[in-house]
Amino acid sequence: MPENIIIPISPDSLLEEVLKMKNSECRLVQICSVRLEEGYELSYSFGKDYDLYNLRFTIGDDEEIPSITNIYPTAFLYENEIHDLFGVQIKMISVDYQGTLYRTDKKTPFK
Amino acid sequence: MKLLTFAKTELHNLFSKPATRLYPQEPRVYPERTRGHVENDMDVCVFCGLCSKKCPTGAIIVDRAAKTWSIKRFSCIQCGYCVASCPKKCISMRPDYTQPAGEKSTETFTQAPKDDQSAS
Amino acid sequence: MNFLENPSFSYIMLCAFRMKMRGNKFKGETVVIMEMIATLMVFPFLAALLIACAKPGKLRDGLIFCSSIVIVATVLLLCINVLQGGKTQSYLMETQMLDRIFLIAELGLMGLVFYYGIRYKRYYILLLSAAGTLPVVWMEFAGRGAQGGDHIVVDYLTLIMCLVVGVVGSLICVYAIGYIKDYHKHHTEYKDRSSFFLSMLFVFMGAMFGLIFSSNLTWIYFFWEVTTFCSFLLIGYTQTEEAINNSFRALWMNLLGGLGFACAILYSSMALHIANLQDLVAAAANNKAVIIPVTLLAFAAMTKSAQMPFSRWLLGAMVAPTPTSALLHSATMVKAGVYLLIRLSPALYGNLAGVMVTSIGGFTFFAASLLAISQSDGKKVLAYSTISNLGLIAACAGVGLHQAVWAAILLLVFHAVSKSLLFVSVGAVENITGSRNIEDMHGLIVRLPKLAFVMIVGICGMFLAPFGMLISKWAALKAFVDSKSVWLVLFLIFGSASTLFYWGKWLGKLVAVIHRSAQLKDTVRKSEKGSIYTLTFLVIALCISFPVFSNIFVEPFLSQTFHDTIGAIISSSDLNVMLLMLCMIVILPVTVRLLTFGKANKRVISYMAGVNEGDDRTFVDSFGHEKSMYLANWYMDDYFGEKKLLKPSLVLASAIMTILMIIVIGGAI
């Protein structure tokens, strides 16, 4: 079975790396956030055929990351979800629900 | 005709017996594996409380002191985890269902005192 | 002040009439009638003169009001007098001098057209105008024209037209008093030339009276051209780019029709030696060549009544203030066209000229009602509806059968009343809400209940049983079936179905019950109100009393024209049924309230998929915010849009018209 390939990157190079994925004809599979003691671990998964590439980086609690909706417009659902549930700050999501994608009583329950 | 492809099925249905199961007039016979409700053989239970601890919805309450085993039927999701984890294998899954009701009731079973049994 | 020339001419005419009449030995009663006719033909021009000179203010308003009353009173008196006499009257056999005066006026009119043509650099206008006027003038002066024949004829059709023009026209003038004030309040960008505007309305009426009383073709031609020119001035009132363009479009189309009219005069005078409309129609039975002027006149009539290839001028006329549209659409102008067709209709029976008129009319009815579906501008819908209804009238006239003409006349009357009501109410709404878009009339029943009610009456009058238009449509349908015109029947049924759609959706918009807070202040002025309610009353009264109307006016005219009498077009049992329906509609609200039914009803908010916010106006949108719900009607632009349908319809209609005209005229020659 094809393996999970995890590519550690730095948060600053996110857009650059995503662009590389785009250029090599990858599709966006998912974006996932894991709550750490302090900050978050983010994985951006891209698929090509049956291979899965995961861009992996961690950010601090108040760090902001850029949205990749300019490159992958379909990322807006993932990004909004991460923002709503984890409280990860994401800049300039195109179609930003601003916390109303999931209208939970308890804001950012995973935080 | 390409417009009437369904006519055959339609007419066939009309002239054959409907597929309807006439429940509740005719009671349904469930296959044996059907997970309907759990039952505890109270005589065997040792009130270890494992089932209660494992139950994902907290439907089982075990009172060791009073020797009671209660189940909230309207919380049980028939997952069978209690059945699988009971060390005495006294819980079993039965095919028939808890009846709908106007209130969410709890069923409590008490273990008959053992000596009583031997006495009679 | 070029337009003043018309009134001054008319004053001369009035004197001439008086002189003439003294010369003739009429019985007293006829003299009275003649006086009244003269009044109707001349008084509006005089009134116009005074109004034009007056300053905006109470005085002017009073003047208009009184003039309108005078006109209505005269019309009513005339009707009573003529009806007592009970027969067709004709006057003025020899009027050399008057004829001359008309010709000079004609030239004056041409001069005016030239002036505007040059001023706005539309030189083709000069050509069209000259081509129509000069030959006729030349013919008359050269003495080549036919002589004799009546110049003025009063029969039942004249009376009907008089009533329409006089009553509806005056009501619109009264309405205009208040309207134009608000209009300029809202549109400060336009120069206030309201005196000019109001006076033109009277000129228009005068011209219409002239047209319907005249029997001499040259006279009719003159008044015909006056209406053309008047409408040109009215359409261009605001002097915006668009208004000027549209006014010139109206001008050239109608001048083209006028050209046809002129040709008809030339031919019938010079070749047939007939100078009079009635004689021309009468001659049709035994003279094949008559079909040529008849066709040409029909052509002229169809341009004037905005039939299909020429429909665009009427739509363009929408740029003018509402009273103009109301007047052009209901009482005057376009009605002149169909009036002429009705006059011609015996000569159209069973020949190709008739086929031309019916096919163009039928097609116009159908195409215009389809086009109306895609319009959201209230006035545009009304315009298309006018075009379509005129098409129906034309088709009826073209069939040339007793029943069909009955239908045509009733259509004409009902249309005039209902349509003017609709126009004035749309205008009033526009002055209050600032929009005449039907979408903006959403919930009018709550916002402006009175106007909405009036509008509902008008709309029902246009398409629903048991109200006016439907009755005539019904008769038209029967007539088409009886005349075996399969195409017309098909046009009619499909056209009516589309009519149903666009009126229905308008009706739906009006009756939407929206939140109370949307209520607006009803700022309709007194004069407007008076006119609106009178028209509403007229619509309802006509619905109830049309059998009487038909009895007194229409049937006598038909038996005169067709020299036979046939039974009631709509049987009395049907009439009773319809009366019953009317009564039911009236008592319905009462009964529904009286019945216990509905007492236990509970008010709830409307269903909005479970995300309604508090009341019926808003819902929770995808971002969790409040969003106001908005409902629009259907327009089906992809199917019935102007982009889709207009061009092909125009091309098709032009083709039909050209081909048939060539065949008819070529065949006759």
Next chain:
Amino acid sequence: MSKRSIVPFGPHHPVLPEPIHLDLVLEDEKVVEAVPSIGFIHRGLEKLVEKKDFNEYVYVAERICGICSFMHGMGYCEAVEHVMGVEIPPRAKYLRTIWCEMSRLHSHLMWLGLLADAFGFESLFMQSWRMREKILDMFEASTGGRVIFSVNKIGGEMKDMDGDMLKGFLKILNEIEKELRELSKTFLDNKAVNSRLQGVGFLTKQQAHDLGTVGPFMRASGIDRDTRNMGYAAYSDIDFETITSNAGDSYARTEVRIKELFQSIDIIRQAVEKIPSGEIAVPVKGFPDGEYFMRVEQPRGEAVYYVKGNGTKFLDRVRVRTPTFANLPGMLETLKGSQLADVPILILTIDPCISCTER
């Protein structure tokens, strides 16, 4: 004012099997704009890993959705098994394969019915669901549940299917196949049905790729990818070909799904033939430590199960990316410019499952 209506569509709406909301901007009935909103079914079950241990969580995982319940349980189990390095017995693999395909059968049949309902063909809906009941009966006989099965556990399966049972199933499948042939004629050949499907909701291959679509929705646009080819469960032993179509419209999606129905029947037949005897589960010791992205082909397409353990009995994170979540942008794309009457069809051609999406 404009000729546009702005109306809410959903969350409660009879054509929607599940709540989702769209702000629809309509011109006549043409959809000019559709803004989606989800979250009406959001429960937050991913966070339950903090309260339920990794064994117990199987019962939560399979309740992510009552349609694709089996594969949710299985996908989660396989992910944990990967993390823990557990190799399950071959018979269990085959059992999983059979149940997977039965899930696909019932899900696709259900979808066919709902689609028929969306274009207003009630009797076709009834017919499809009537056939589906047979599959449910098979499920009930083999697992004890009709929609929630509770047979997966980490390390294998909890229930077995004996030879007689499997043979009986094959017989039923033969019947179903016959009925399905008849049914597919109406879906694929009927002119009136075609007019509701063909050209509706068109999506090009490029769009399908860019929008990250998965499953039959994607395959109908001509992309050849089926996660089963990765060979989880027993798929590496089974012979099947990925089904695609190039048309890219709702018709193509119907066609692909109908063909997949036949394919599933075929796979079950192969599996029944090859199924080895032996144990159905292995005992599992210890706690998961590590992470894994498991992908399985759900009826609606590729689902991703991300599991991260920390060596205790409570996992750090379970994350499920369901196919509908990935397909939503594609659906929104097809909605633009469609007719209101097509909206139910368009919503359905991706075969949405909102409870999967929102978890």
Next chain:
Amino acid sequence: MNISKSPWLLHYDGSSCNGCDIEVLACTTPVYDVERFGVINTGNPKHADIFLITGGINSQNREVVKQLYSQMPDPKVVVAVGICACDGGIFKDCYNILGGVDKVIPVDIYVPGCAAKPESIIDGVVKAVGLLDKKRAEMKANASVSHKED
């Protein structure tokens, strides 16, 4: 005439996992065919007598459920189908689950099961139907009382 002869349903999927949801739908299909009892799945609160809810209540659908309930004419009966609708089920510990349907509207009948079987749903509906008649009788009695007071 008994109302019970014509119970019309409104079905809303709270936050169910779809399990109970499709079982409710399955009840209308040939094998179970609840139309035998005159049941119609109306899809419109204003036509419905019985409100069938599957799944629990979460923060986002709370208002929706309340609103749909308020838009149903009296007499009406609420049936909570499935353990989720009864008390939140396996999700009751989730941060976004408030609990069963009874957290926001009064529930008349609880249908247990995860997923509730079509048979129990039918039983539940039959029970609900009985309640409908009772409620209507009460409504009538109340109405006549208030009439007399007028």
Next chain:
Amino acid sequence: MMFLKIALYLILAPLIGGLLSGIDRKISARFQGRQGPPLLQPFYDLFKLFEKQALVVNGVQDFFVGGYFVFILFTGCLFFVGGDLLLVCFALTLAEVFLMMAACSANSPYSAMGSQRELLQMMAYEPMLLLTAIGFYIATGSFMVDDIAKSSVSPIAYLPGMFFGFLYILTIKFRKSPFDISTSHHAHQEMVKGITTELSGNILALVELAVWYEDVLLLGIVGLFIVNMQWWSFLIAAVVCLFAYILETFVDNLFPRVKWNSMLKSTWLVTLIAGGVNLLILTLVH
């Protein structure tokens, strides 16, 4: 006599209409392989609705629905006492407009969309309805139902095309698939319940009842194609009506719901071809 006829219609029509609706539901169920509701189910439904509280969104809804109801009844009476067929068509239109206005007045999205669709349906079937009346007129020389029913030959002999066309639009009028676009007997409509979305309780009951009256009226027109002077022709007509009704049920279960544009196009085309050609031939021959 006239009053007797009216009374008979007013009493019998709902019974027949309800029964037919019961048959429809039963047979539909059987077409779908289901057991189906009891035959009298429509009556149970109606009585229940009358018993229920009505929810309204404003005060004029019941007025419009009242208008719809009254005019449907009126139209039916007009037909069965032998009135003018054209007037019957017009009165029917008036009634429908009332219903449409009831839906519009609610000012709610689904009911408003339903009303637009309803109007569209009217636009679709209206030509054929009028054409049918015209066909009768040409075939028998009268618009009066009384006279038509007394013709020596059954009108259908002259009007086969019209008969077909009428059956075609009957699908719209009966709100059967494929043309049940403005509101439907089936659940799962993109329109929710379309024009009846905001009606409930006894107001909805009135609409249901009116539909039964209307169904009988429409079947009356179907029968009118068949009847002639002979008494037995009425029996045949009754059989044909029943058959037509069941045919509509069959069709209902045979087709998907089409989109409005297909409905409009196909209906107008059928009107033009079946009706128009029939009309053309009739006028040429007569």
